[in-house]
Amino acid sequence: MFFRGTYFYNFRNLTSERREWNNGFNLVTGPNGAGKTNFLEGLNLISGWGPFERSAKISGLVRWGLESGTGGASLWGGLDGEGRYEIFASLSSRCQLKCDGKPSGATEMRRRVPVLSFLSGSMSLIKGGASHRRQMIDRVGALISTPYAKRLYDYRRALRQKTALLRGYRDARAVDGVLASLGSWLWLTREEIARMICSELIFFSELLPAPLEFFFERGGGGLEKDPAEDFKLSLAARRDRERASRAPLVGPQRDDVRFSCGGRDASAALSRGQSRRTAAALMLACARLVERCLGRKPVLIFDEMTSELDESGREAIVDALLATGCQVFAAATDALDYNGIAAYRINNGRFT
Ligand SMILES: Nc1ncnc2c1ncn2[C@@H]1O[C@H](COP(=O)(O)OP(=O)(O)O)[C@@H](O)[C@H]1O
Numbered sequence: 549m550f551f552r553g554t555y556f557y558n559f560r561n562l563t564s565e566r567r568e569w570n571n572g573f574n575l576v577t578g579p580n581g582a583g584k585t586n587f588l589e590g591l592n593l594i595s596g597w598g599p600f601e602r603s604a605k606i607s608g609l610v611r612w613g614l615e616s617g618t619g620g621a622s623l624w625g626g627l628d629g630e631g632r633y634e635i636f637a638s639l640s641s642r643c644q645l646k647c648d649g650k651p652s653g654a655t656e657m658r659r660r661v662p663v664l665s666f667l668s669g670s671m672s673l674i675k676g677g678a679s680h681r682r683q684m685i686d687r688v689g690a691l692i693s694t695p696y697a698k699r700l701y702d703y704r705r706a707l708r709q710k711t712a713l714l715r716g717y718r719d720a721r722a723v724d725g726v727l728a729s730l731g732s733w734l735w736l737t738r739e740e741i742a743r744m745i746c747s748e749l750i751f752f753s754e755l756l757p758a759p760l761e762f763f764f765e766r767g768g769g770g771l772e773k774d775p776a777e778d779f780k781l782s783l784a785a786r787r788d789r790e791r792a793s794r795a796p797l798v799g800p801q802r803d804d805v806r807f808s809c810g811g812r813d814a815s816a817a818l819s820r821g822q823s824r825r826t827a828a829a830l831m832l833a834c835a836r837l838v839e840r841c842l843g844r845k846p847v848l849i850f851d852e853m854t855s856e857l858d859e860s861g862r863e864a865i866v867d868a869l870l871a872t873g874c875q876v877f878a879a880a881t882d883a884l885d886y887n888g889i890a891a892y893r894i895n896n897g898r899f900t
């Protein structure tokens with residue numbers, strides 16, 4: 549699947565103009581504040597993933613200073629490849645999506661036009677906090693498993709209820725049943741997704757300093773193999789502590805995936821550069837897995853792709869990305885001189 553063209557209208561600081569894209573590697577470069585991330589965010593939005601910052605208000609994405617009543621912002625994308633679609637998002641107070649003229653839900657859009665975005669935090673997949681690793685699994689899960697996004701959403705909603713009850717010193721056991729059923733399904737599914745991502749890593753071994761092993765850690769669990777049983781037992785074992793800390797301590801919100809390299813914890817064993825190459829290998833493994841499950845090549849978005857990488861690291865990542873045959877949109881401050889890359893320069897929101 550690839551974007552053959554886009555037209556973003558009144559979106560953030562970007563000039564409203566139609567652009568055609570290369571079906572391979574597109575590299576957008578420009579100084580800080582030029583609009584690189586804004587452009588990538590536009591692609592993320594029309595493909596059903598929402599703004600890069602989950603809590604961002606949609607109305608804040610419309611170009612500042614527009615008179616009210618001018619119709620907000622809109623995004624258009626023409627896709628080709630394993631299917632031909634025209635997708636559209638209109639942004640005012642909400643984001644409404646259309647595919648080939650018909651209203652489309654976000655889940656439906658994500659599966660039809662698979663896009664995988666990796667922001668600067670993704671480069672911290674190994675050394676950074678657990679939320680980066682959960683996010684990686686969630687992105688893949690939302691693409692390859694139909695009920696994943698809905699169950700995660702329902703789980704989070706129930707979790708907010710439980711948090712509110714605990715904060716108010718009230719009995720939260722009424723919500724625990726729902727949490728246990730959704731949470732244990734998420735544990736099982738995330739474990740399986742992490743295993744599948746890691747099994748694709750063999751195709752990117754040139755990026756890895758040593759073979760990588762993974763361990764999925766159920767948040768606050770691990771007392772039993774069976775996830776439903778584990779959830780119940782762990783809740784019972786931590787009930788007093790949950791009450792004392794007034795926060796839910798068991799469940800997917802505390803999951804982690806730990807990596808080890810040659811028997812040692814990867815976050816300690818790898819240098820910064822090595823951990824970034826390893827992170828890139830994981831992202832490529834995600835892309836391969838999505839392609840294998842959906843039968844379509846995902847579009848890959850990489851913001852700040854080259855930050856903190858040396859020349860050989862950059863070259864290895866660009867080579868591996870080119871070899872996937874996926875359409876890539878990458879942003880970097882400095883231009884890269886590689887064969888096979890279509891380079892675009894952006895300044896003050898305008899492509900030159
Ligand atoms: N709704 C908006 N309307 C106009 N400009 C915006 C809007 N939102 C952000 N910007 C501007 O976009 C610029 C940031 O663009 P960004 O894509 O993050 O830059 P970079 O090229 O460094 O990734 C900032 O200068 C910011 O002021």
Ligand SMILES: [Mg+2]
Nearest residue numbers: 584585586851
């Ligand atoms: Mg940026």
